[in-house]
Amino acid sequence: MHDSAQIVILTSRFDPHSDVIVQRLGEMGQSVVRLNTEDVPQSSEFHLTVDADGWTGALGLGGGRTIDFSAVRSVLVRRPGPFVYPDAFDAVAKMFADAENKHGYSSLWSLTECRWVSRLDRIRAAGWKPEQLHRASQMGFEIPKTIVTTVPEKVQDFFRACSGKMIVKTLSGPAGLAAAAERGAAVPDVDLRTRFVTEEALSGLDGVRAAPCLFQEYIEKDHELRVTVIDGEVFAAEIHSQVSPSTRVDSRSSDADIPFKATRLPGHMEELCRAFIDSYGLSFGAIDLIRTPDGRIIFLENNPVGQFMFVERRLPELRMTDALVACLVRK
Template sequence: MRQVLILSRPQDGHVSPVLEEIKARGARAYCLHTADFPEKATFTSILSQAAGGWIGSLISDDQTIPLQELTSIWRRRPKRYVASNAYAPGIKAFIEEAERALLGVLESQTLQGTFWVSQTHAVRRADLKALQLAMARHLGFQVPRTLMTNSPQEAEAFYHQCHGNIILKAVSRGAIENEEQQMSHFLYTSQVERAHFAHIEGVRVTAHLFQERIEKTCDVRIVVIGRQVFAARMHSLQGGQACLDFRQQYANLTYEVHTLPEVIREKVLELVRSFDLQFASMDCLITSQDEYVFLDLNPNGQFLWLQYRLGSRLPLKEAMADLLVYPEEYRL
């Protein structure tokens, strides 16, 4: 029987729907909330010469997971373990770092044929925004004029070079975590106004990503699952900020399934392949001249909200289950 392990966190709305699809294909599915290890999960593994790698089991929530028998592992937004503050800071950091033992054993299962969506090193590399933009341009995508800097003077010069039409985007995660209150403050793409330069010295604090704002007719969210490519076209019902960052106004969008031109589809697959990924969500915009402009790529992005809007016309959870259960057929 084929067996799939999902590495995730509580309240991730993608896990259960895909897990049910995996079971519907006759495979066994397990889910590990990675922050539970080592307090609520136990693993034992032996380096076996006969097996050519690590063999053993992982026990969590009454699941006994045979590591060496896994067909696939889905790295679905795992969360790191945080040790108790009762430990001294150095000990706390040591305990948290030791969780890498489990990750190493799981990653090593590729040597015994286990398939990953996607491997940790690939996800971390693809998360580098500057590398994404450079790779997209290298492969022939149109990319907005972009500046990364912590220099107030360079930021202001870029503003004038673009005739005052620039936006500010998050360099990485786009969220500020408050662990004590268990909440996140999201940073959305925003227009840079002349009045903001009264606080321009704040740019020195860290790197900032500025881009020339490109006028668009719509946004396109592209989802790559193995060798399958899906796309949805989104139009804003309002102007202003909702048009600048659609994540702020999901309810004020209209959705339709979109067919990418073959040349764009091939570039999308080439970009995902260049990062050694098996999954990615990608945002582009379309200009009034029907040009596709690359914005960013998320190697672990959200996708089921599109299926909830478009139903069976965009079978994303089914595609993910197919990839995990039958990787030899669907992998990129």
């Protein structure tokens, strides 16, 4: 591949991670093009030709920026969001246009053979939380007891089986609200954080019937572990969330000054994290683990496009941005 090969960042307009990565690649003299999904289709021009001689594809993004898919070295998939359509489109027109755009762009991405961090279909396959838990358990991780249900009585039974120490978390997280907003629905103000379920809350479980909810036993922890795997390299950080009552369940629940510490996982656990990410065919993954007071390490979940700079800001010795940029530049 020639030296002018392009690096494509597939994301949305508000993504500080992509801001930093694009800047870093530019400083290195790399040809980098950022594709924000909000610019599709109104500020972009799509072209794909397929014939007996093969295929060619190009994407014009305005301002003289063009993606030539015959010259793409690598693609970083960060945080692509929904496409944006003219206000004049009614709901039916938006649904049809969206289906056509998704089909067209998915075809283009599937034809593009280059280094992917990571392929879209593999990111989707790696995002189902119950499947993650099953796979992690089969591979040798310890996992929390978990149910996903729409039956209030099952929740009450599980609460008792957990001796009253139970948490609830969303399955889709922000993606579910984004999808609703994309369809034009009024998006409610929903708390997406992992949180305790109290005994009083058990009397108001009718909302569970509307959509599957994920409930887990709460396991006491000494600290959280954020393990980021980039192209096989493992970066581990301890997050001592237990220092603050507001972050005891979810370290994202507060802006409290939580201590972070770079660490190294035991050899077998580091290899297990690497193997877990590799089992999906991913080049990147951000795994959430906890270490219990008695030293056990418990798997919680993996985010195939997870945030990592909140760790690197506190622990600059974990040079994850450098590792990601090197992965994209590598021929």
